Amino acid sequence: MRRTVGFVAALAGALVLSGCSDPDDLGPPVDGPGLAAAIDADAVIGDLEQLERIANDNDGTRAVGTPGYDASVDYVVDQLEQAGFDVDTPEFDVDLFHATTQTLQVSGRDVPVAALTFSPPTPAGGLTAKLVPVPPDDTPGCEATDYDGLDVTGAVVLVDRGACTFTQKQQVAAEHGAAALLVANNQDGDPTGGTLGSKDDARIPTGFVGKADGAALRRGGDVTLVLATTVESAKSRNVIAQTRTGASDNVVMVGAHLDSVPAGPGVNDDGSGVGTLLETARQLGVRPNVANAVRFAFWGAEEVGLDGSRAYVDGLDDAARADIAMYLNFDMVGSHNAGYFVYDGDDSDRVGAGPGPEGSAGIERTFDAILLQLGFTPDGTDFDGRSDYGPFIAAGIPAGGLFTGAEDVKTPVQAAGWGGEAGAAFDPNYHTAQDTLANVDRAALALNAEAIGYGIGHYAQSTDGPNGVPAAGEARTTARSGAPK
């Protein structure tokens, strides 16, 4: 199917011819349905083809600190400039983690192991020590009481994945005197890694092993672990562009992360978010008839710890933060076995983190209504801090967005409502070399792209009303007064 000539697309063409000099030249106002209709799913697929090609040309990855990331930045900048935008690529500092040797030997047998990002190295020659498994429970290795009756001093501790962060498991193990930690996957598939969050949070060498290997390791005995790792200080870039029209003190900010993990091309995670936002930017154009400015962000270093978005929010002064009405995040919107999730802004699910800042509940209601209108009854997904909305909600900026699922497993009820396979992960290719266009659910991607266009068009027109956010000025300042500076 070719590009849909919705009125927004037609408007963009007319503006080019008119030279954009007179504000009265602006066409009809952008709204949710108009922008949704203008989004061309084929153009989004075209972006994903380009991002996959970039990864293929660069050792199969677009990870921060690699030529594949730089080429991804060039591609996004070029697309935005072709749409008429002035584009910024602000630099930020990032710690780049490298693992060279990663081996684990048990009774002369090699067990595949992957260092978690920011894992300190083992001593030269490796670490040989007894292996002490922590008994599995609902919170494996998350609490000090999990270690009751165990002497893990100088040992390599084994815990299962799940219920709390790798960082927390490592913290508890280090506090009990462990020399190193192994985290066993709680689902099938190759160990794909994860992060300890930051260089400062990392305390003892920490490796990730597969589920079956983890079960075998529970027999104990002596192990030899070699994790040769380094952390290098480097610079990376975000990509930022904003419409020239619309109130610049009531900005609708929208973002997706541009980096992949080292293991793969990141076509769903998060090429899908990047492509949908690029297509939204192309259809909106740089001078849309909008009440509120729309600012696009393509973040670097999300996968290593939200470094790009955090640096961006940290770099805004109070006035610049107050100018942002809301932040909408789109990270994975074409998962192979797609779910239909909206960030749980009001914490109605009572799962994990509490509600988002005031206004987040309205954003959730808006996206719920959009998905319902498109024929899908969404579930909530927790603000668990795993994507770039984290620094925004920490600063009191209301946030929301869509998500089609990662490593979690689709329930029979969800499969009955949404289609797809119950008992399988929403994205079985999450953080692997198989996160390719061939494994993207194109129907889910097209539907999400339409919903994203709808949501952005809706809030570009107005952030008022029952599903709006606190108004610029005193109401907003008051609403955010509790947020950390």
Ligand SMILES: [Zn+2]
């Ligand atoms: Zn992601």
